Amino acid sequence: MAELRRYRTVVSDSALWAGFEFRTGDVVISTPAKCGTTWMQMLCAMLIFDTAELHRPLTEISPWLDAVTYDTAAILAELESQQHRRFIKTHTPLDGLPFEAGVTYICVGRDPRDAMLSFEHAAANIHPDAITSGGLDPQVSQPPSEDPLERFWLWADAEFTPESSTFGVTLANLVHHVRTFWERRDDPQVALFHYADLKADLPGQLRRLATVLSIEASEQRLEQLAAAATFDRMRKRADELAPGVDAKLWRSNTNFFRSGTSGQWHDLLDPAAVERYTGRVAELAPPELAKWLHTGWSGLR
Template identity: 35%
Template sequence: MAHRKLYLGPLTDNRRWDMVDIRADDVFVVTPPKCGTTWMQTIIALLFSGDPEVETELSVKMPWVDIRIREMSEVAARLDAMQHRRSMKSHTPMDGVPLHDRAHYICVFRHPLDAHFSYRKHVRNIPMPWFDVWYPEDDPDGITFRRFLDGGAEGFDTDAMPLAHILQHYKAAAAVADRPNVSLFHYADMTRDLAGTFARLADVLGISHSDSVMHQLVQAASFDNMKANAERFAPSGGKGFMKSDSDFFHSGTSGKWRGALSDADLAAYDAMMDAHLGPKDRAWLEYGSSGTAPA
């Protein structure tokens, strides 16, 4: 931990990374929650295997290392026993993840308001009642959005995903984005061009498949296919962890916050975004490579 920032939350303990022996061909998926983490992990699993029918079993085969739920000794032993190329997940910003010179880091982002509204839906689908403090089911006074804007980037607030934490994720990733082994992806670009996302990621990871295989892999990672086969693709799918595996893949669309926030809410959000990011960075964080909202 000597060269990493400490992130401790109700779910997160990034000191757990100290027990992982990193390999040069490891692939880290580093994202704020609800920004396309599972989608990106699935794409990587498909590219690793070249098999559109592969059983991804992400929570076991590509574990979320910094979550406290599983004993770290067991997670570390499982990772150490893997003979194939490994991938791991983290919701810790890049300044809290061990940065290896040759391992690959895939950082995925989404419009902060889309991520926030997706998280609102997600917390109703998981058995973790402490989220009710931040995300009350009945919220006529708008507590949830106020806490989204007011929450800190670290400490207890970390796992409730306030805007400050998303901004910390983006700044930490952007600070190392000039490294050849760090790549930034955006949910909007994945939605607009999934085949292009596969091609770019395959190039980044040095993976090659025939055009026909790539076409099958892209189809397997489509939103409709993942939702239709939610027990296979959702984290811990088929094990009863979530109330509904299918609801994990709620809609895959963007912009659900439009019409749901007041002018004052949006003005407060704009002020915070503009205080932390320049116009170019803000445009990318919200809309990806297009830099503008879809027509």
């Protein structure tokens, strides 16, 4: 078995997985930041519990195991006590996770440009008290430049690194994360979803997820559950669904679900900038993966 790569940022450390005891049936939701993590957690919750009504905040039911801003011992104890099928959040790529038999590993991709802009909005929404109480440097949440285009190129041109003194959110790291799943996409334990596909056909993607998790549900039930997991419906339930509500992480829980739209990068990048960006992606990903990242599975048909 290959040695696991260790990923560390100001908010996470993949080495914390070493203390976790897997069970057959566990689900690991591993996504780059702002690519649909909470959405996928909600979809898994609805299928596992066969309801859209949760008995407590989603972040408690499906904790971020390797976050250093939480009490790891308490998270491990919580997961050990759970009797239902467990589904756990992480932002660690697949090559940094223990790969255990009987466990399903799910990744969600998104157009990296949309993910980058969404992350900027999320960083601006972090409550100052959460930064200081969590032991984070206040400068971590500050933009490195006032110019949004300059920030974009800092993000796009940065090299991949498994360790970062900030959040580790760069184009290279996002592509690498998805690529660790892409290269194992034919493994029955691995499933790749895309934000664009979820937006275009949520009932169909929920059906696919049910198949991945070997959960039986009628078409009528899938339609009902999908209707409860639209972006607008989740936004209205931000106080129970947004991550970090227990730690009062956000200035506004509602603004965590800011818009859920795609293509806002069009307002930032002119044709020359798009060409430069496309060239950078080509340095990081093979053509089929690059296309999938920007279109989802529908774009490969």
